[in-house]
Amino acid sequence: MSTIYDHGAPGRQAVALPQLGKVEQGLLGAIPADLRRRDGPRLPEVSQPELVRHYTALSRMNYGVDTGFYPLGSCTMKHNPKLHEDLARLPGFADLHPLLPPEACQGALALLWETAEHLKGITGMPGITLQPAAGAHGELTGMFLIKRWLEDRGELGRRTKILLPDSAHGTNPASAAMVGFTVVSIPSDRRGMVNLDALRGALGSDVAGIMLTVPNTLGIFEEDIVTITDLVHDAGGLCYFDGANLNAYLGRARPGDMGADVFHINLHKTFSTPHGGGGPGAGPVTVSEVLVPYLPVPEIARKGETYHLDWDRPKSIGRVHPYFGNVLVIVKALAYILSLGDEGMRAVSGGAVLAANYLKAKLKGAYKLPYDQLAKHEFVLSGEGMGNGVRTLDVAKRLIDYGFHPPTIYFPLIVKEALMIEPTETEPRETLDTFAEALLSIAAEAREHPELLREAPHETPVRRLDEARAVREPRLKLDF
Amino acid sequence: MNPYLPHTPGDIRSMLDAIGVSDVDALFSDIPAHVQSRNRPLGLSARDDLAVHRHLTTLAERSTGRGLIPFLGGGLYDHFIPSVVGHILSRSEFFTAYTPYQPEVSQGTLTWMFEYQTMICELTGMEVANASMYDGATALAEAVLMAHRATGGKVVLVPCSLHPRLREVLSTYAWGAGLALHDVPYTEAGRLALDGVPDGTCALIVQQPNALGVLENLAGMKERLGKAFLIASASPIPLAVIEPPGFFGADVVVGEGQPLGNPLSFGGPLLGFFATRMEHLRRMPGRVSGQTQDADGKTGYVMTFQTREQHIRREGATSNICTNSALCALAATVYLAALGPDGLRRVALLSYERAHDLASRIAAIPGYSLPFRGPFFHEFVVRCADPERAVRKLRQAGIAVLPPSFLHPLGVHDGFIVAVTEKRTPEELDRFVVALEGK
Known part of the structure; x- marks a missing residue:
């Protein structure tokens, strides 16, 4: 695999820049000697055609939603509308400096205000911040909010525990730990839902709250959701909802009506903004009445047709982002909400849940289905017992040979050899059929030609990579 | 039909049949009915692509700050993007x-x-x-x-x-x-x-x-x-x-x-x-x-x-x-690969020299000075008696600098801060100086 440093020659450059003037001519004082850099950074020296060909070649070694089906569970890899890319590039958004005074950026503030109102409505919660830059950042913001609430009530030293179902995303415990909470795991019951007896046993005057994913990472809706949130509230705690799975009930139910106090929204999942190869996303957080006083400052407020920044929130946790959050991502989310409308949003969750249950019905005979419940937007199979020593990893790699991106594997941790499949509503039925046929055919291959799975993938630029070697002999940048 | 939702009524029917349920709403029977019934629509009807484009374009064009010549920094800078x-x-x-x-x-x-x-x-x-x-x-x-x-x-x-x-x-x-x-x-x-x-x-x-x-x-x-x-x-x-x-x-x-x-x-x-x-x-x-x-x-x-x-x-x-x-x-x-070592150096030095050029010319205007003697790169504080008035004068000339309040938490109440990149032309620098010199 060549890197950009393998191309070019000394003196080549891919862009023409203005000539230097007064410094070079000695007309202005040069950089003081004690600050001047002796050895310049070693950067590539490539012409424009070389540059373009290298990165085009790299792009062709990648697989995106535009390449094909990407059923990565928990990530909601839906189609990214092309109109939105053009809108995010409008100079009135893309070239606007965030430190301009509000009167010079009314349009951008209007965008933020309008999106915020819609997101409050969609989640049924009265307060919002758009600052968090990603889902995990939203979680952290939620933990800050709960901590400030405890502090304000004089309960900070006493309520130190955050309860967490054993099926939770890894970001949940990591976020809780970053603000000093102790994490207590709550086991799932046979239905794959929160074990209510275990929850009752864990609740007490030392509990700050619970972090729930709804539907949970098995793709199952917590039927007892209202009981759970009531129990936590009765015990004096608050309820955090991880909104990664909002696509399962968008436009049909609201976390605010389920007892959520904090809810983060992954705009890059439910609201169709591209994942960018790992980011950027956006993780706005909506809150219940009790947490509104602690939201980050400033609030974007409207008076008549004019927008301003309201700093009057004395109990605020402060800022979690230096400016307003990932505004260009928010542009795309607003465009998506407007193009769908209320009926479209219902159709999104309807289509997502329909696709997941359809695939589940087609596959459950050939693969173990540890929790055979009504699925929401995703479901979890197990690669256990495929025979011939075949593992889930092998199934995933073989799917690449069939032209598909593999599902999320080995998560959630409570399912052995997990295959977590999230088709989303944007896949045509024909694609779902072809994918199901591929998985059925792989199940047969596992019995008859297991080597096909163990040696997969076969047609990719590289075959399976030695991850242990990457740790044993770390090469994390080029050696010159 | 929404362009992002490919399922036709026929698709939906055949998928429901494969699952064995009668309609899509039946797939949501696990969400408590009283929760679903409390849901409130936003009152939004679906908009076509042209309407969405129009709405967002109107918002984008409402921000007047975009049309100003930016001498704005504070951590984010207006450099040329190839x-x-x-x-x-x-x-x-x-x-x-x-x-x-x-x-x-x-x-x-x-x-x-x-x-x-x-x-x-x-x-x-x-x-x-x-x-x-x-x-x-x-x-x-x-x-x-x-x-x-x-x-x-x-x-x-x-x-x-x-x-x-x-x-x-x-x-x-x-x-x-x-x-x-x-x-x-x-x-x-x-x-x-x-x-x-x-x-x-x-x-x-x-x-x-x-x-x-x-x-x-x-x-x-x-x-x-x-x-x-x-x-x-x-x-x-x-x-x-x-x-x-x-x-x-x-x-x-x-x-x-x-x-x-x-x-x-x-x-x-x-x-x-x-x-x-x-x-x-x-x-x-x-x-x-x-x-x-x-x-x-x-x-x-x-x-x-x-x-x-x-x-x-x-x-x-x-x-x-x-x-x-x-x-x-x-x-x-x-960006770094496109510029290479020479291009990046040039962007840095062009920003540096234009900032120093502008700074020395501002310091020569009566009533304006540079309060900090330490070396600077492409951004500098200007001291003056009435920074709000100075910023207004620049604004009238079509130039944007950060509001003086940016410096208040830093303990500076009698100045404003100016950033210069390689994108600012000599003519724009002249305009800056002329604006400050004016009444």
Whole structure:
């Protein structure tokens, strides 16, 4: 695999820049000697055609939603509308400096205000911040909010525990730990839902709250959701909802009506903004009445047709982002909400849940289905017992040979050899059929030609990579 | 039919039949009925593409600040972005992919991450870099948390000349982790005045250049800190020509990478870069791409040292970060590759010389002066009796500078701050001077 440093020659450059003037001519004082850099950074020296060909070649070694089906569970890899890319590039958004005074950026503030109102409505919660830059950042913001609430009530030293179902995303415990909470795991019951007896046993005057994913990472809706949130509230705690799975009930139910106090929204999942190869996303957080006083400052407020920044929130946790959050991502989310409308949003969750249950019905005979419940937007199979020593990893790699991106594997941790499949509503039925046929055919291959799975993938630029070697002999940048 | 929803009524019927339910609503029977019945629509009907385009375009055009000539900085800068950057970013194999969990179909992402890590190490003078953080502010906050984990100290030395927004975000994170921020004043020259290092200090932060635009001299600072971390928050363009913090023994170098090929974006998405020394690798937050070999001995790349990360280590992880700023890091990679060492140096020096040119001309106007004697790079404070009036005069000439209130938290109440990049033409500089000279 060549890197950009393998191309070019000394003196080549891919862009023409203005000539230097007064410094070079000695007309202005040069950089003081004690600050001047002796050895310049070693950067590539490539012409424009070389540059373009290298990165085009790299792009062709990648697989995106535009390449094909990407059923990565928990990530909601839906189609990214092309109109939105053009809108995010409008100079009135893309070239606007965030430190301009509000009167010079009314349009951008209007965008933020309008999106915020819609997101409050969609989640049924009265307060919002758009600052968090990603889902995990939203979680952290939620933990800050709960901590400030405890502090304000004089309960900070006493309520130190955050309860967490054993099926939770890894970001949940990591976020809780970053603000000093102790994490207590709550086991799932046979239905794959929160074990209510275990929850009752864990609740007490030392509990700050619970972090729930709804539907949970098995793709199952917590039927007892209202009981759970009531129990936590009765015990004096608050309820955090991880909104990664909002696509399962968008436009049909609201976390605010389920007892959520904090809810983060992954705009890059439910609201169709591209994942960018790992980011950027956006993780706005909506809150219940009790947490509104602690939201980050400033609030974007409207008076008549004019927008301003309201700093009057004395109990605020402060800022979690230096400016307003990932505004260009928010542009795309607003465009998506407007193009769908209320009926479209219902159709999104309807289509997502329909696709997941359809695939589940087609596959459950050939693969173990540890929790055979009504699925929401995703479901979890197990690669256990495929025979011939075949593992889930092998199934995933073989799917690449069939032209598909593999599902999320080995998560959630409570399912052995997990295959977590999230088709989303944007896949045509024909694609779902072809994918199901591929998985059925792989199940047969596992019995008859297991080597096909163990040696997969076969047609990719590289075959399976030695991850242990990457740790044993770390090469994390080029050696010159 | 909505263009993003391909299921026809016929598709839906046949899928429902395969599942064995009568209608789509039956798939939601597990959500309590009283919860569903409380749902309230937004009152929005679906809009066609033209209407959506019109609405967003109208909003975009309402921000009048866009039409002004920007002499705006404060951590985000208006540098020229070569066209190749946007064209490479538009390759949807890059931007519609997610985190490279499956390396065999993600070599594109993993390879540019490796290139990016190399370039960030080169810029900062460090040994290892992660594949990006959200922005320069959260990168700084994460660096401080890392210093706390490494040293056990709970005191953070924070310059009074630190960018106010960095300080605000840091103070939220520090409060969350139970750390205390101690102010370090600045000298009359505008440079850090480190008096002593109290017991229990986990880190000293140095911003390069600081929020007053003044370049710090890092020589000897690490030696005064003992085991406490020297954390530099550096602006990336000046690093082309000034000695990088790594040269002075910094433990972590972070910064806002927006100036490297990313638009201002009304402040987001941004790019936090994060680099450290190999000895701290296992404490570093964020993803890393590493080189290895495949089953046939061919070179390839994987995400590595994942045992630091939340999806493996959960509450014991070095950070909760998952989604980062990958696409902005790709922009930085392509930008740096397009400019090369000479181009980057030229962008830095053009910004430097135009800023110095403008500064000396402003200082020659009666009533205006440069309050800080310390060396500056491409941003500087101007002192005057009525900064609000000066900013209004500039505004009337079609020029934007940051509001004087930006400097208030820094202890400056009689001035405003000016940033100059290679994009500002000599004519624009003239216009700036003429505007200030006028009544």
